[in-house]
Amino acid sequence: MANNDNIKSIAVNKKARHDFFVLESFEAGIELFGTEVKSLRRGGVNLKDSYCHIYKGELFASGVHISPYEQGNIFNKDPLREKKLLMHKKEINRLFGQVSQKGLTLVPLSLYFKGSRVKMEIGLCQGKKLYDKRDSLQKKQQEREIAQNFKYKQQY
Numbered sequence: 001m002a003n004n005d006n007i008k009s010i011a012v013n014k015k016a017r018h019d020f021f022v023l024e025s026f027e028a029g030i031e032l033f034g035t036e037v038k039s040l041r042r043g044g045v046n047l048k049d050s051y052c053h054i055y056k057g058e059l060f061a062s063g064v065h066i067s068p069y070e071q072g073n074i075f076n077k078d079p080l081r082e083k084k085l086l087m088h089k090k091e092i093n094r095l096f097g098q099v100s101q102k103g104l105t106l107v108p109l110s111l112y113f114k115g116s117r118v119k120m121e122i123g124l125c126q127g128k129k130l131y132d133k134r135d136s137l138q139k140k141q142q143e144r145e146i147a148q149n150f151k152y153k154q155q156y
Contacts, residue, residue: 008113010040013047016107018133020125025109026095028059029086030120035069035076040118044069045111052085052106052122054096059085061108061120085120098124 016022032040039045044067052061060082068076087095098104109121128136 006113006115010043010111010113010118011045011047012110013050013108015048016109016123016125018128018136020105020107020123020127021132022107022109022123022125023104024124026087026091026122026124028120028122030061030111030118031084031086032066032118036066037118038071039067039069040111040113042067042069047108047111050108052108054092054099054106057089057092057096059087059092059095059106061085061122064108064111085122095124102126 046065050061050063050065052059054060062082063080064083065080095106099106103126105125105127107123107125109123111118111120113119
């Protein structure tokens, strides 16, 4: 994500960075209805088990759960419907080539407001093995301990 003052994070898929190596990330617009955007403003979204796929030259996000808006009544859409992602055709074709050849996958990493528009950061990812997950957890814990020790030494 670009560092900009008018960017407000809605949701982050923490499980994606735990389960996958993120090789590259892309920003895509997302096609939503009014009640879905209102629900997003309240933070009613879950990216945990979501993924992206390309169908007939178009990019879709599946498994993105946007909770129904309480005041939306008949205008609410299915919370788990496939959402169309908006990217340039060249980018979609490039992603399609990489996903089909190298065994990579597309995973939603985060959802955020950029100005008044909703954007999704998707990552071109490669799956981690169990030992990779253990290594990354171990490194994270070591960094945490180093930071705590450094903080402790600065106090005295």
